[in-house]
Amino acid sequence: MFALVDGNNFYASCERVFQPALRHRPVVVLSNNDGCCIARSNEAKALGVRMAQPIHEVPPNIRKQLMVRSANFTLYGDMSARVVAILRDAAPRVEVYSVDESFLDLTGVRHREAFAHELRERVHRWTGIPNCIGIGPSKTLAKLANKLAKRGAGVLDVSDADVRAKALADFPVADLWGVGPRYAARLTERGISTAAQLRDASFDDILAGFGVTLARTVRELQGQSCIALQEVEPDRQQIMVSRSFGQRVEDHTSIAQALATFATRAAEKMRGRGLVAAAMGVFASTDTFRPELRQHHPHKMVNLLRPTSDTRLLLTTLREVLDRRFLRDGCGYKKAGIWLTDLARPHDLQGDLFAPATVGNDKLMATVDAINRRYGRGVAGFGASGWRKTPEWGMRQQSLSPRFTTCVAELPRAVC
């Protein structure tokens, strides 16, 4: 038996915990560079603000009423970790599915609904994040129950056959977990538009027409669990760090510094997972929303001589890529990024007669990481990243809230 715990309008709720003035007001959180709405409070939804809607497309009379915040992922990450810690306390097996969603294994829990109500209340009380819990015999059903719980009492258990039948009867197939808009359109053509119809569809027909993933969804809707709880995230195949710039950047040095910063960050992430990379990709892109400007979208994939997690070797490789006229003069670049692929754990690799399996100074990197963990990200770094506080390529974050929970200098105020 599974439960899905999902924070309501998670990013907007995080902002509200520390800013009482935002309560009962329409709150919108914008993506990096203050582009699109990525979270909306219920009040903002009621005003008609759509998910992923660019903020400049929101009519001015509505925009005036909105309380807008730039994405503060430091804050959201910390709040998410708190919620997960509470869930891990309550249930023995937890899968962190996304920043605001976790699956729980409820095997052995006797009074599931009472348990869920108590847990929901506890998460809300302890962290200030309102949430909903859906319960079902498969992950797909738990997810569906969660969606319905949002509109109802906050907790819904569809393990009972009658409750389940009612829940599936008019649940649109497009809203199901694992059904994208394209599948939904094709299913509707075949006369399958509700979850109940998909549950009753012929397994073989779905398998033949849509493949094993959707066939599994059919089984899951029938109450048979096919997708197991994934407690440990499988090793990544690829690590990507990319950003849109706050403005178009022509200066090659600035872009090189941006790329070096991303490479440094990607290497940190990779070391955090205990991996090494055998290949690195570099890309940059001009403003595709302004086709009248000169366009250039260079990308380059380089094999590293030996797998490594050493930032210095990655920066040297990056330097070589940039030296070979990677960027063009007179182009305003809007986005750039680094990706590391062909990732492996060092002990899975084999050296040969002439060289060890991996290269790089692991001790030095471990020291740099330890310094940054202790004194804050970016305290120890590499000259190639540039050291400007507000680099030309920096993100636009005009309404960024403080890091209330992770920075002593930015703690919320309490009036005495």
Add this chain to the structure above:
Amino acid sequence: MSPQPAYLHATRAVPLGAPRIDPPRRRLPVSGIRARLGFVSPAEDFQDDTCDLNELLIRNQPATFLYRAEGHSMVLAGICDGDILIVDRSVTPQDGDIVLAFYDGNEPTCKVLKICADHIELHCRNPHFPNIVLPPETEVELFAVTGVARQMRREHGRVDKRL
């Protein structure tokens, strides 16, 4: 671990709260002498663990938030301007507790909770400040302040300004 005195075995462990995940540790060594030459330090056998301020001040890490106190209305309760308040949202505040109160969309305020028959009052601990009387039916959220942290600052301090 050194052997514990007999009377400690007799005491019962009383759980202080829900089991939880340990917070990241800040360890401060309290004892321990390393002898380079000569006799082995006689203190070595008595070496204790380290003091962990998080363990002392934070009982339930995921529910604990820090706030910066601003103002002087609570000085007689030992809360000064600039102190860090430790707020444990999992503790239910009772009459007489120091609380953080959220009401009317104001910034949260730190006061002493006074529960009356039909309303709630927020009392100051400084005679120069008036108490706050919340009319009945006011929507108010209350959280217990379970600790205060303060770093002493020198007049021309070299102490890190951030704290």
